[in-house]
Amino acid sequence: MATEHPSPALRAPASSRPYAKARPGYGKRTASGQRASQAADFALMPERERYVAGYVDRLPDGAAMDIKSLAKSLPLYGQMAVSSALKALGVAGHLRRVRCQTGEGEQVRWVSRTYWSRTARDNEWWDAFLTTEGSSPAPEATPAPPSTDTDPQAPVAASPQSAATSPAAPPEPAPQRTGVTSEPVAASVTHPAPTPPAVPEQRTHGAAQVAPSPAYLALAQLGRADARLALSAADCRVLEPLAAAWFSRGVDADYLTQALTAGLPAQVDSPVGLVRRRLADKLPPQLTSSTGPATAVTRGRRLLAECTECGRPGTPEALPDGLCRGCRTAASDTTPTAPAGPPAERDVHALVGQLRELTRLP
Structure with missing residues (x-):
């Protein structure tokens, strides 16, 4: 007769909680x-x-x-x-x-x-x-190299894009047969494999050569940032030269979108007219040549130390022990001092007498 073990099975160890990951760069x-x-x-x-x-x-x-x-x-x-x-x-x-x-x-x-x-x-x-x-120069994030675990001699499957743009391979010659042709062979001869048309390939090749400019893309994204500034394709082509003048002065797409969508009225009757007016009136100033290109500022990686207590930035020399002057002063003020000696003995009877005299005063 089998003996039943009343003890329960051991529990599996709990998995460790994953650590919180910071955003890239932090x-x-x-x-x-x-x-x-x-x-x-x-x-x-x-x-x-x-x-x-x-x-x-x-x-x-x-x-x-x-x-x-x-x-x-x-x-x-x-x-x-x-x-x-x-x-x-x-x-x-x-x-x-x-x-x-x-x-x-x-x-x-x-x-x-x-x-x-x-x-x-x-x-x-x-x-x-x-x-x-x-x-030191800031390290740049490089994409991970492709995996090399596959056999180099194994055939690589062509992607749909490469298959569509690459010329069709010549068909293999059909083997010569002698004698009576069987029915499956006749069916294959009667119904040949369809070849892909050449017109879609030509259209795709022509469209890939013309890419929209950053100014055009920024204008096309205005409708997603604020529906009151939804522009058509024709409107974006008309306003593209005005927006390109912004990009020539060192402005990015985020700055342009914020400048055009800030302080909009409750109702916009003509989005293209409003955007044209703002592109002309809010054109940023041209940077002088003395300031130099924007890339000259980022040749080296600028770094500022932060106070561990309040987060105030400063040079590493100005933050000894990782604390600013205010936090160091506050820490020194709250440092416990040596306890004082026992209080001197007081005459309790004399103190009670003084309190009684004070209560008798009018």
């Missing part, structure tokens, strides 16, 4: 010169800072480092506790928050990053590191 960045991870890392720090530092150290580059995302992943502490722990880690020399300028030409933006060092660094090391990071 998040955590590991500083150079890291030593190998050890069990005694952050052992001299308080429990809360050691807990937060251990979690941040295991995060990969590109993970979200804002206070809200860290507080959601750390169940033991809230946002205030995580903020205080990050401030203490910055003072200890483990992290620095910065604002970095990325992009080239007109596509320039500021991103927020947090540089992390498992080894505690002093202010001089951080100043030199951030200065080097700010002067």
Whole structure:
């Protein structure tokens, strides 16, 4: 007789919660010169800072480092506790928050990053590191190379576009047969395979040569940004030279769309007339040659350090320990001082007598 085991089966371990990923360009960045991870890392720090530092150290580059995302992943502490722990880690020399300028030409933006060092660094090391990071060229994101796992000798299937544009391959000659022809062969001869027409190929080839200009595309997108400025194809072709004058002065499509859609009336009777008037009246000024091209500003990657407490930007030298002057002064004012000695003994009977005299006064 089989014996029944009353104990339940072991539960599968719960999967670890995935870390929050930051937007491209933001998040955590590991500083150079890291030593190998050890069990005694952050052992001299308080429990809360050691807990937060251990979690941040295991995060990969590109993970979200804002206070809200860290507080959601750390169940033991809230946002205030995580903020205080990050401030203490910055003072200890483990992290620095910065604002970095990325992009080239007109596509320039500021991103927020947090540089992390498992080894505690002093202010001089951080100043030199951030200065080097700010002067080095910004790395460009390159697309991933195609996979090379396939056999190089295997035939590659042609895409529909390449099949449509490439010339048709000559048909293979039919094998010569002797004797009586069977019925399947006769059917194949009677119904030949249809060949694709050449007219669609010629139209596709002619349309691919003419691409719409950025000015035309920006005008065509106005209707999606605001339905009151919906333009037809003929309207876009008429207004294209006026919009091209904006692009020649260093304006991008987002700036043009915002300038044309800002402060619209409740009802627009003639979208093409309103857009023509705004393109002429709001034409941006021409930049002088002394300012230089826009790409000259982004030769090197500009970098500003941020205060870990309030987020105020500044040079790395002006933010020792990752704190601005105001936050350092506030931290020094709230530093607990040595407790004073015990209060001197007071004559209780004399004090009670004074209180009684005060109550008797009119």
